[in-house]
Amino acid sequence: MKQISTDKAPAAIGPYSQGFFVGSLFIGSGQIPVDPATGNVPEGIQAQTEQSCKNVAALLEAAGTSMDKVVKTTCFLADIADFAAFNEVYATYFTSKPARSCVAVKDLPKGVLCEIEAIAEV
Secondary structure (H helix, E strand, C coil): CEEECCCCCCCCCCCCCCEEEECCEEEECCECCCCCCCCCCCCCHHHHHHHHHHHHHHHHHHCCCCHHHEEEEEEEECCHHHHHHHHHHHHHHCCCCCEEEEEECCCCHHHCCEEEEEEEEC
């Protein structure tokens, strides 16, 4: 196993790593919509989905892979009513249509509206 870390995605806010290589896979931690440069969170589900996707992309780049190599995502929404708006933005980033689970949860860290984790081929 090899740990991956980049300052182009938010630093871990707990006792975990941004991601790991395991064999030929990169397994990334969930990315919330925190701008790594400012620490700010944009308002609204679409802007937050966009930032979460950018953070996933930054992790994938640091791991030497890309969005088109993602084979599975798990997505968490604070409100399932945001599902359609989330999908609009998500579809522009995950164009290869990886396998996916998407669930609504009670709360997410920092009160954000979404979180995305990804597994990708390297």
